[in-house]
Amino acid sequence: MTEIHANGCLKADAEALRRIVLARRSARKFISDPIPGGILEEVLAITQRSPTGYNLQGWIAIVVTDPEIKSKLRHAAFNQRQVEEAPAVVVFASDTQIARNFESTASQAIDQGHWSESYAKYLRRIVNAVFGREFFGAANFFRWVGTRTLSLFRPMPMVPFGDAGFAGYGWKQTGLAAQTFMLAASAHGLDTCPMEGFDERWVRKAVGLPRHFSVPLMIPVGLTSELTKLSPRFPPEKTFHSNRYGTAFSGINSLRV
Numbered sequence: 001m002t003e004i005h006a007n008g009c010l011k012a013d014a015e016a017l018r019r020i021v022l023a024r025r026s027a028r029k030f031i032s033d034p035i036p037g038g039i040l041e042e043v044l045a046i047t048q049r050s051p052t053g054y055n056l057q058g059w060i061a062i063v064v065t066d067p068e069i070k071s072k073l074r075h076a077a078f079n080q081r082q083v084e085e086a087p088a089v090v091v092f093a094s095d096t097q098i099a100r101n102f103e104s105t106a107s108q109a110i111d112q113g114h115w116s117e118s119y120a121k122y123l124r125r126i127v128n129a130v131f132g133r134e135f136f137g138a139a140n141f142f143r144w145v146g147t148r149t150l151s152l153f154r155p156m157p158m159v160p161f162g163d164a165g166f167a168g169y170g171w172k173q174t175g176l177a178a179q180t181f182m183l184a185a186s187a188h189g190l191d192t193c194p195m196e197g198f199d200e201r202w203v204r205k206a207v208g209l210p211r212h213f214s215v216p217l218m219i220p221v222g223l224t225s226e227l228t229k230l231s232p233r234f235p236p237e238k239t240f241h242s243n244r245y246g247t248a249f250s251g252i253n254s255l256r257v
């Protein structure tokens with residue numbers, strides 16, 4: 001009999017996920033055949049289920065198939081060939097003016113019965129306090145200094161500070177979406193290569209992104225012409241700790257295929 005977990009997953013899904021994760025590896029050579037119809041759309045739809053802080057959904061993905069734009073992206077990526085060879089390159093970008101998304105998030109959540117009006121009001125206060133960049137950033141500066149000082153005495157929320165801080169906050173969210181994308185692609189037999197080796201300014205220009213977007217990753221996707229071996233990982237005891245830093249979490253064997 002098929003066993004079903006409380007969350008609706010089948011026991012067999014765990015085995016499938018293991019296969020999907022182990023099938024993913026960074027591909028550097030692609031065949032240029034287009035991705036069969038409907039698959040990329042399904043992968044993108046699944047990707048949108050990725051979680052974001054306060055559900056602000058501040059990441060976007062630009063799917064580039066236009067050869068001219070791909071060629072510009074390759075140039076921006078220091079001539080890495082996979083960018084032009086793959087039938088599509090997905091540019092993942094983070095909105096650094098994230099507080100602007102709050103009203104869309106809130107009205108959707110209220111309409112669909114996820115949030116009450118009063119919960120939305122409570123979160124609006126927090127989101128504006130944490131992410132607001134009004135008065136040319138001065139408010140952000142004073143909030144950051146204030147929260148860092150108070151955190152010497154009690155736990156305080158993390159307030160992103162300045163362009164780099166907001167980019168970092170966005171990259172955290174966007175990275176989760178990118179990983180969902182790669183695993184969904186892998187499940188459909190597609191190969192990917194996560195990439196940070198590019199000049200962000202040139203990528204932004206190639207795809208027409210406004211300055212308030214930051215680009216942590218782009219991911220060529222398609223079919224590889226070269227099945228590579230799994231890359232090595234550290235011994236698990238270096239990565240996993242038990243309760244406190246420095247005590248190895250024992251009993252894990254590295255996954256091998």
Ligand SMILES: Cc1cc2nc3c(=O)[nH]c(=O)nc-3n(C[C@H](O)[C@H](O)[C@H](O)COP(=O)(O)O)c2cc1C
Nearest residue numbers: 024025026028080193194195196197198217230231
């Ligand atoms: C954030 C990030 C950026 C990366 N940037 C590049 C890149 O610019 N070019 C590239 O060929 N590989 C890039 N990689 C791929 C890594 O080299 C690869 O993930 C790593 O060697 C492990 O291999 P695997 O992905 O096959 O497991 C990147 C990976 C990550 C996670």
